[in-house]
Amino acid sequence: MSDALIVGVVSASDRASGGVYKDEGIPALKAWLTQAVRSPALVFEERLIPDERAVIEAALVELVDARGCHLVLTTGGTGPAPRDVTPEATLAVADKLLPGFGEQMRAVSLKYVPTAILSRQVAVIRKQALIINLPGQPKAIKETLDGVFAAVPYCIDLIGGPYIETDETLVRAFRPKSAQRPKPA
Amino acid sequence: MSDALIVGVVSASDRASGGVYKDEGIPALKAWLTQAVRSPALVFEERLIPDERAVIEAALVELVDARGCHLVLTTGGTGPAPRDVTPEATLAVADKLLPGFGEQMRAVSLKYVPTAILSRQVAVIRKQALIINLPGQPKAIKETLDGVFAAVPYCIDLIGGPYIETDETLVRAFRPKSAQRPKPA
Amino acid sequence: MSDALIVGVVSASDRASGGVYKDEGIPALKAWLTQAVRSPALVFEERLIPDERAVIEAALVELVDARGCHLVLTTGGTGPAPRDVTPEATLAVADKLLPGFGEQMRAVSLKYVPTAILSRQVAVIRKQALIINLPGQPKAIKETLDGVFAAVPYCIDLIGGPYIETDETLVRAFRPKSAQRPKPA
Secondary structure (H helix, E strand, O other): OOOOEEEEEEEEOHHHHOOOOOOOHHHHHHHHHHHHEEEOOEEEEEEEEOOOHHHHHHHHHHHHHHOOOOEEEEEOOOOOOOOOOHHHHHHHOOOEEOHHHHHHHHHHHHOOOHHHHHOOOOEEEEOOEEEEEEOOOHHHHHHHHHHHHHHHHHHHHHOOOOOOEEOOOOOOOOOOHHHOOOOOO | OOOOEEEEEEEEOHHHHOOOOOOOHHHHHHHHHHHHEEEOOEEEEEEEEOOOHHHHHHHHHHHHHHOOOOEEEEEOOOOOOOOOOHHHHHHHOOOEEOHHHHHHHHHHHHOOOHHHHHOOOOEEEEOOEEEEEEOOOHHHHHHHHHHHHHHHHHHHHHOOOOOOEEOOOOOOOOOOHHHOOOOOO | OOOOEEEEEEEEOHHHHOOOOOOOHHHHHHHHHHHHEEEOOEEEEEEEEOOOHHHHHHHHHHHHHHOOOOEEEEEOOOOOOOOOOHHHHHHHOOOEEOHHHHHHHHHHHHOOOHHHHHOOOOEEEEOOEEEEEEOOOHHHHHHHHHHHHHHHHHHHHHOOOOOOEEOOOOOOOOOOHHHOOOOOO
């Protein structure tokens, strides 16, 4: 498992973490990744937490610094409401911002709903990890990952993580020719 | 009037506020909103001020904190020139950034002029208010509001303001089904 | 030469500045500008430097403050890798941000490669100069400049620089009518 892809999946939701309803975000993230990633093996670290900025920040830091995640996907908490603080927590732990993810996620969602512009999702690098905020709804999670994941494997390469191969019928990882490895026969 | 929508309309312009020429920004904002919003009643708070960052900040704070505005629309001061400081003033009073508005406003304007990328418009949340920077020209104000206002009513819902209904022949407010109220017969 | 356009062209690359391979960024920037700009005369200030944030910042400051550049184009160092720090250096010396350039450069590149969203390019104003980060590859430099340069001459007008005329078969400078000068016969 030393070459596994370690993925943090974080759902920020007062109600789901308080047991008011069942979290649908983490299962949606895991289902999408399990289908789309052919190799390496996936190891998930799950965190279901309330919409508290300090708690979200602590979870992101622990997942990256202590658990060694290469990729962290969050769901929830990216709207305009007062309790929506996931982007602020994510920016607070960032080494580098990747504005293109937020732009493209909103552009993708805008094909479905005009309120996509209310989404405040960001993506950042912290140490060896790419952290991406995703929407809260399973349908929107799928639409968004379908729209941006092609760029994730090469990003993980560039920050020193394992070489990801995808199920190309679902999403085709894009790399410049110089960064491509021969496909297994 | 307790359920009115209180709207701040702010024109930042050295020349218009100094009487060198007539302000066209505030009338354009009011005309667009008066046509597009069917309910609730609109109460306007108008401010015609110079392109001074401290003055713009003070106006935004007063409109939101003292006047109770739910929505503040600014016009002018968003270009690259040295006196254009409206985005900086807006960011300085923000609780939350909404990057999707700026992205979409520029994408809309880009259909008309390639110099749309010079526009530095932002939108933010401060307390119970959504603040949006708009361009200075009446034609560009209309194009931009046509392009983004569909997302405004649901945003105002989420930050605790009154339920806005629009003239759907001009702009159709979008809300998820769970947030829609039955239309009056 | 007092009315020349003074252009800083900066390549941030550990390997090119260390002599490991030949820099292709500066020649690509100069070739594009020499073809596209008909007037005024171009004066280039070239800087080939390592991917060190402090060095890049110092180069940008010197080019704008001491050399009087009206336009500074950087190439390289805008990806997610740890040594990619050109956007951070650019933001650190900025008076104003112009988010539309980054958005549009990524949108243009996205037509060619899905990994365009990994590009972290920014554009800013410092004093009398427009500074734009461009990609590292000559092909991507050309695609990006083709996609955004139409807005550059009017931006330079607005910050007090010389009036740029372009070869309209390559790129058509856009200005509002009130800012256009009669073409030379």
